[in-house]
Amino acid sequence: MYVYLNDRIVPAEDAVVSVFDHGFLYGDGIYETMRAYNGIVFMIDEHIERLFRSASLIGLKIPYDSQKLKSAIYETIQANGLENAYIRLTISRGCGSLGLDPEFCQKPSIVIIVKEQKDYPKALYKKGLKVIIAQTRRNLKEAINPRIKSLNFLNNILAKLEAKEKNANEAIMLNVYGKLTEGTISNVFFYKNNMLFTPSIDCGILDGITRGIVIGIAKKQGIEVKEGKFTKSDIYTSQEIFITNTTMEVMPVSELDENKYPVGEISKNLRKLYRQKVKTYIRNYRN
Numbered sequence: 001m002y003v004y005l006n007d008r009i010v011p012a013e014d015a016v017v018s019v020f021d022h023g024f025l026y027g028d029g030i031y032e033t034m035r036a037y038n039g040i041v042f043m044i045d046e047h048i049e050r051l052f053r054s055a056s057l058i059g060l061k062i063p064y065d066s067q068k069l070k071s072a073i074y075e076t077i078q079a080n081g082l083e084n085a086y087i088r089l090t091i092s093r094g095c096g097s098l099g100l101d102p103e104f105c106q107k108p109s110i111v112i113i114v115k116e117q118k119d120y121p122k123a124l125y126k127k128g129l130k131v132i133i134a135q136t137r138r139n140l141k142e143a144i145n146p147r148i149k150s151l152n153f154l155n156n157i158l159a160k161l162e163a164k165e166k167n168a169n170e171a172i173m174l175n176v177y178g179k180l181t182e183g184t185i186s187n188v189f190f191y192k193n194n195m196l197f198t199p200s201i202d203c204g205i206l207d208g209i210t211r212g213i214v215i216g217i218a219k220k221q222g223i224e225v226k227e228g229k230f231t232k233s234d235i236y237t238s239q240e241i242f243i244t245n246t247t248m249e250v251m252p253v254s255e256l257d258e259n260k261y262p263v264g265e266i267s268k269n270l271r272k273l274y275r276q277k278v279k280t281y282i283r284n285y286r287n
Helices: 022-026 044-057 066-079 122-127 154-165 209-220 232-236 265-286
Strands: 002-005 008-011 029-037 085-092 109-116 129-133 170-174 180-183 187-192 195-199 224-228 240-245 249-256
Touching (some): 008 066, 044 066, 044 209, 154 170, 180 195
Parallel strands (some): 129 249, 195 224
Antiparallel strands (some): 002 008, 187 195
């Protein structure tokens, strides 16, 4: 396995950063996760654009332009001989002194890790996931802007630990006002009364790229989509629930806090149409 580290491709065992790196010390940095299909990174421009947006929001100047970042991503994929890959691009504030002041950080650390990405087991899409609503609340958007895809993930980790304790696959967090936000690694959708619902950005969620694609697909299919503020009661009375992210795409939920739900036609159809969009993107990108 090879890793991209600050302008070099190195064996994974040699890919080390300093103990004084502020990403390690304070979670001071940003990241993106992407997926490559048949050697093409899906929605790479959108992911890079969001990375630069995150960097701007924390006052971090990325020393590469978007084209150099894209080249580095493809170089890392090719170095590992992969066609279908999970990509993790991390940029930290870099090495500095002990203490929070970023002024003493010399330059950002840039790391790209890739691994083989296989499709999730088909059985999961047929059976659906078990999900809980966590006791851990989502960070206040007034405290940490959810538009920042930050290295500081402790909030999500605590919710994930709750899920593991209950043998669940994922945990959905509420905000401090008791409204639905998002999963630890996913955005949330539910369907009832011929409408598709998903928490709005101002609930304190990351504006997921897959989320945006699914909303667009649903609207093109004539499904009314409502983004808003919803409670546990709203989602408990759903006909269908599913979650989305870059790697799982559109994944049905069959159990939420011991409430059972069918794996219905809405999620099946949206996943099929999402896959069609991926294929079209790859074909157009190559042309």
